[in-house]
Amino acid sequence: MGGKPKVFVSRIIPDVGLSLIREACAAEVWPSPLPPPADVLAAKLADVEGLVSLLTDKLDDAVLAKAPRLKVISNFAVGFNNIDINACTRRGIAVGNTPGVLTDATADMAFCLLISAARRVVEGHRYTIDGKWKTWEPLGHLGQDLVGRTLGIVGMGRIGYALARRCHGGWDMKVLYHDVYKNAQAEADFGARQVDLPTLLAESDFISLHADLNDTTRGMIGAAQFKMMKRTAVLINSARGPLVNQKALATALKDGTIFAAGLDVTDPEPPSMNDPLLRLANVVIAPHIASATVQTRNQMAEICARNLIAGVTGQPLPAWVNPEMVPRK
Numbered sequence: 001m002g003g004k005p006k007v008f009v010s011r012i013i014p015d016v017g018l019s020l021i022r023e024a025c026a027a028e029v030w031p032s033p034l035p036p037p038a039d040v041l042a043a044k045l046a047d048v049e050g051l052v053s054l055l056t057d058k059l060d061d062a063v064l065a066k067a068p069r070l071k072v073i074s075n076f077a078v079g080f081n082n083i084d085i086n087a088c089t090r091r092g093i094a095v096g097n098t099p100g101v102l103t104d105a106t107a108d109m110a111f112c113l114l115i116s117a118a119r120r121v122v123e124g125h126r127y128t129i130d131g132k133w134k135t136w137e138p139l140g141h142l143g144q145d146l147v148g149r150t151l152g153i154v155g156m157g158r159i160g161y162a163l164a165r166r167c168h169g170g171w172d173m174k175v176l177y178h179d180v181y182k183n184a185q186a187e188a189d190f191g192a193r194q195v196d197l198p199t200l201l202a203e204s205d206f207i208s209l210h211a212d213l214n215d216t217t218r219g220m221i222g223a224a225q226f227k228m229m230k231r232t233a234v235l236i237n238s239a240r241g242p243l244v245n246q247k248a249l250a251t252a253l254k255d256g257t258i259f260a261a262g263l264d265v266t267d268p269e270p271p272s273m274n275d276p277l278l279r280l281a282n283v284v285i286a287p288h289i290a291s292a293t294v295q296t297r298n299q300m301a302e303i304c305a306r307n308l309i310a311g312v313t314g315q316p317l318p319a320w321v322n323p324e325m326v327p328r329k
């Protein structure tokens with residue numbers, strides 16, 4: 001008996017994390033760039049004490065029931081909507097995530113999408129490479145100004161705050177926010193005003209989503225909400241695709257209910273190649289890359305490894321989603 005605890009790592013993560021994991025654990029690493037199929041993941045879970053999961057690995061109660069020795073799930077992401085947290089807590093499984101280190105990279109991507117969609121950058125790129133650029137056009141390619149406009153943040157957590165700080169500090173934007181919690185820091189630092197969702201939608205020029213995905217927030221932006229927005233509004237989603245009803249978004253973009261959208265997330269991921277969204281000029285879509293910088297992914301890997309190792313050795317997780325759980329024996 002004895003030996004290193006067995007763990008399964010569901011994708012190759014940066015070596016800073018993998019080497020820490022390999023020092024402390026007997027690790028099997030899934031070698032493919034695509035996720036392990038659900039039945040393979042379930043089979044791997046039969047005898048491991050720890051799991052490094054990605055947001056593409058669905059860990060619901062039925063899967064957890066097949067993991068009798070599992071002590072910890074260390075998600076390589078800040079979001080954890082792929083995991084049934086209540087079921088983990090009930091079963092005595094600790095869950096870790098990677099908050100903090102990806103805040104700036106994600107806020108940068110949200111801003112990148114905001115300015116790209118507002119100034120029609122990707123549409124212009126396509127216009128150029130398609131050979132359509134004939135001359136300088138006084139009335140062509142008109143976008144939206146940024147300075148002095150109103151930013152509406154839905155979910156004023158770390159990332160929402162970081163985007164608001166950029167937009168207020170650099171572009172002198174007014175900041176509205178909608179959240180179940182008051183963010184006294186945002187109110188003190190840039191006069192952010194907490195409002196209900198309809199007020200935010202009606203008054204904002206740029207609406208950026210930073211909410212968790214859960215049963216309350218799923219589909220929170222649909223046809224009725226698009227109708228409340230300005231026709232010049234730009235919607236940014238760098239959080240989770242299902243916060244938005246994607247069919248309603250395509251309709252709103254097509255019929256001019258809103259001006260444009262910038263998305264780092266879709267529903268599903270990747271979107272179907274038949275999704276009408278992909279045929280619209282006024283949307284910019286990135287393949288869920290907000291945290292994809294070298295430094296950020298290395299830092300995520302390190303936190304992820306430390307959460308895993310803490311969990312398999314019965315220590316408190318450095319970034320612990322469910323600290324109220326009672327560890328299983």
Ligand code: GLV
Pocket residue numbers: 055076077078079080102239291
């Ligand atoms: C990415 O979407 C994350 O939650 O870290």
